[in-house]
Amino acid sequence: MSFSLLLIALVIGHLLADFYWQPMSWVKDRNTRHYRASKLYWHVFVHGLTSAGILTLWEYHYGWSEWTRVVAATAIIICTHYLIDVAKSYSNKGVVAFLFDQLAHLLVLLAIAMYLTDNSDFIAHICQQLLKLNTLYVLVGYLLVLNPSSVFIRMMLEKITAGFATTGSIPAAGQSIGMLERVLMLTFILLDQFAGLGFLIAAKSVFRFGDLSASKDKQLTEYVMLGTLLSVSVTLFVGLAVNYLLIN
Template identity: 25%
Template sequence: MITVLLKLLLAHFLGDFVFQPYKWVESKEQIGTKSKYFWFHIGIHFLLLFLVTSFKVSLIPVVLSIGISHLIIDLIKIKLKNRFSQIHLFFVDQALHLLVILTAIGVYFNIDWTNLLQIQDKWLIIILAFVLLTYVSGVIMKVVLSKWDLNHFEGEALDKAGWYIGVIERLFIFGFVF
């Protein structure tokens, strides 16, 4: 069932980082559940969860529990946006999503957690590492650096250049280590 865990993690990171444009994040933060992008985001999560589990009927409770909890966690994050810093909310939000995935897997499957890195899961681990190194780490760095005013550098090109340079650097490091 480690394969299912890795697939669910991949679906989460794709849904929260790869298939959620910044425009959607801004819209969700400004108008919350009234934003059509909030509901697109939740729909994409459900779709990805169903896709990675190959629409298996036995996994429907896992998909529903993760998808519904994602909706609830995001709703709570929106409600708390004015009470806590965006940095704290971001990390708590991600930690809760990951905890839900691990809990759902633990409840529905008897997993031997010591065999997390089995050989047959090698490609899923590589794909997950790729997503984490490219999209997830870039967003994490943006959130962490958001407390400093970096707006005195003008132009979209500079923002994109830094993003791509960071992604390429992390991919090189990953490639050399691998």
């Protein structure tokens, strides 16, 4: 209980300090001046103060057993946050860099929570859960509906439509939309929420109706319908197969 409480409190503190108490001017200053940015030090100070407050309250609640560990934990959070943010300032500022940045911060907080609560079984428990057969079935299902399904659908469309290609669209937009669509559909299937699946297909149809009705090209309408039906069919097949494996 103490481990979960401390971890979620540290995560809340991180979210507040990183996304609510950090103005965009601080972010721009860090990305421009890197380790020389004065606003970076203010940001790290806010993070350290927030973490110190959370750790102090947690230690006070559990009886001030070892306050030196609280000081050490706060120092670790401050130093690692500074180093991670400096490293991010030299990155390309894309989604991947953002995700790695946040993951690194969360791993530090996880390690701090494990250290202060002497909870060494958490990692072993997570690994045990990840290696369960049902977890692997679900993982394979999601992997199948992403790139492999995109390749299969593209090959089928090229074969059926003889290389027909849309013009004026964002490069790779159709593939990205299809992947997100299949992830959502597979999630609905695994949760046994087929009503959500129907809602997703209906919502997509409504959004595409204007484009298709305005288009004079019958091929475009057929192309979109084929792509949608193939995407739904592949995801239904994968989702039902995973559900069957999970039950049996």
